[in-house]
Amino acid sequence: MKKVIIIITTAVVLFALLLINIMITPLMNNLGAKKEMDRIKDTPLPDRSELVETFYLAGNLNGSGNKMNFYGAVVIRSELSLEEIDKHYSAYRKGKYDMLVQHQASQQLEDIERNYGFDDTVDADVSDGKYYLVYTWGNGIAPYNHLVDLRAN
Amino acid sequence: MAKFYINPDEVMKSVATLGQCTTDIRSCATQISDVKDSLDSSLAEKVGPALGTLTVRTNQHATNITTLGVTLGAAVRYYIDCESKITGNQQKAGNGPQLIPLSAPETGGTPAQPAAPAPAANPKKANANQDWETLIDLMLLLKAPKLSIVKQLLEDFPELIDLMKSGKLDLLMKLQGDIVGYANIGQYLKTSLFNSSIESLDYIVKNDALISQIADANGMDKAMIQAVLFQEIRFYGIDDPLADAAVELGVKGDSSTGLGQIFAGTAIEAYNHFNPDSKLSADNPEDIAKMWEQLQDPAYNIDMVAKVLSYKAWKNGYSVENMSPEEIQKMFRSYNGSGDLAERYGEVVMNYYKHFKEENGQSL
Numbered sequence: 001m002k003k004v005i006i007i008i009t010t011a012v013v014l015f016a017l018l019l020i021n022i023m024i025t026p027l028m029n030n031l032g033a034k035k036e037m038d039r040i041k042d043t044p045l046p047d048r049s050e051l052v053e054t055f056y057l058a059g060n061l062n063g064s065g066n067k068m069n070f071y072g073a074v075v076i077r078s079e080l081s082l083e084e085i086d087k088h089y090s091a092y093r094k095g096k097y098d099m100l101v102q103h104q105a106s107q108q109l110e111d112i113e114r115n116y117g118f119d120d121t122v123d124a125d126v127s128d129g130k131y132y133l134v135y136t137w138g139n140g141i142a143p144y145n146h147l148v149d150l151r152a153n
Numbered sequence: 154m155a156k157f158y159i160n161p162d163e164v165m166k167s168v169a170t171l172g173q174c175t176t177d178i179r180s181c182a183t184q185i186s187d188v189k190d191s192l193d194s195s196l197a198e199k200v201g202p203a204l205g206t207l208t209v210r211t212n213q214h215a216t217n218i219t220t221l222g223v224t225l226g227a228a229v230r231y232y233i234d235c236e237s238k239i240t241g242n243q244q245k246a247g248n249g250p251q252l253i254p255l256s257a258p259e260t261g262g263t264p265a266q267p268a269a270p271a272p273a274a275n276p277k278k279a280n281a282n283q284d285w286e287t288l289i290d291l292m293l294l295l296k297a298p299k300l301s302i303v304k305q306l307l308e309d310f311p312e313l314i315d316l317m318k319s320g321k322l323d324l325l326m327k328l329q330g331d332i333v334g335y336a337n338i339g340q341y342l343k344t345s346l347f348n349s350s351i352e353s354l355d356y357i358v359k360n361d362a363l364i365s366q367i368a369d370a371n372g373m374d375k376a377m378i379q380a381v382l383f384q385e386i387r388f389y390g391i392d393d394p395l396a397d398a399a400v401e402l403g404v405k406g407d408s409s410t411g412l413g414q415i416f417a418g419t420a421i422e423a424y425n426h427f428n429p430d431s432k433l434s435a436d437n438p439e440d441i442a443k444m445w446e447q448l449q450d451p452a453y454n455i456d457m458v459a460k461v462l463s464y465k466a467w468k469n470g471y472s473v474e475n476m477s478p479e480e481i482q483k484m485f486r487s488y489n490g491s492g493d494l495a496e497r498y499g500e501v502v503m504n505y506y507k508h509f510k511e512e513n514g515q516s517l
Contacts, residue, residue, distance in 0.1 A: 063490025
């Protein structure tokens, strides 16, 4: 009888831990993505540039297989060229996927295949060709980035 | 790898001989000890210590020989015990539990390699001796662990017998070596209830005919499909069935699903690329649901692995039929997506790819 009680208690505790994990981890992972966005937003803007919009998304945002992506991005409008903007952000770049710069020519964020309810549409009219996306594929906050988040699958 | 032939009857004879030797040596030690005790005091002072040391050493030899005899005896008893077990495993191999049963006859997998004839007259004994040889091979490959570990492995993973017989143990060890360098503790925990490296490779080996057929149909190297499948089957974890259940319950619109862990939306994009007249849309929930259902069919899913890889290669500006190693790695990374984790994915799958390619008799 004692064994049965121990087994049931253990099962209940494990199930509760799993539930807590499932509820808390997504929130922490959202925060992980937001931190990436904040870091780009807090980086000094290049000359003759203005911040237009900010984005953050967490989930398995593109490709197949299982993984979590922590995506932070800002859209800026600038009179500078892509090369000049890239040179500016490369001074703050910490890795291969950090503070990448590309021309933003459409209303959609390129490379984002799944948005999990996050906003991934640029509101501003980008047709004048002066809009640029500065984005980071981050690694989230440990240990939550390795725990169960159903958006990873 | 060196092959051994062991006849258990001969080993048992040796054990008996060793037992006799032990008795003789102990008798010898007793006689030396008696001589020492019978010496007069002046002689005992001169040779007594040497005789005492000789007695101790002789007894130590007897103990070592006894240990050897016991070990050999245990090995033979284990051999006799596992002989019937292995034969039983061989008989049930065709009907044994599979990762996901494939319904089409041609997808039933390749049969296990027939055993080479063993140098014994009794056919049953010949097979058993060969199984014993493969066991020793396995022990050598695993750096000669205890027999009990090998026995436990065989009980836990009957697929190991098939992999041994088809000569895939070296490949398994190479793949496992890559996994050790890649996986973190979280991945081990999440995947511990599901597929081992042994089961994952066994699935791929058993479905070699189907994978080859799909690779040919898509004009690509089958090692590319094998490498991705191995990764996705091996790292199927607790969150995967949960995500699939969420889709079935309508809580989630799409999930990475099936053998290749493909999102229905990604599959639709790849499908549309190869079928320009397709009306499927990745933005249409009904199309997503339909594709998601189709991806539950293992054969369809494997075919879609090939198509998604081809599509990713095309998006990167390459042709899947002619790619450099760097481009292939980039294609594997793109299969998984963007970011550092996808980068590591590309690296480890590239390593698997090299091993599978070598196993398939090709070079990079």
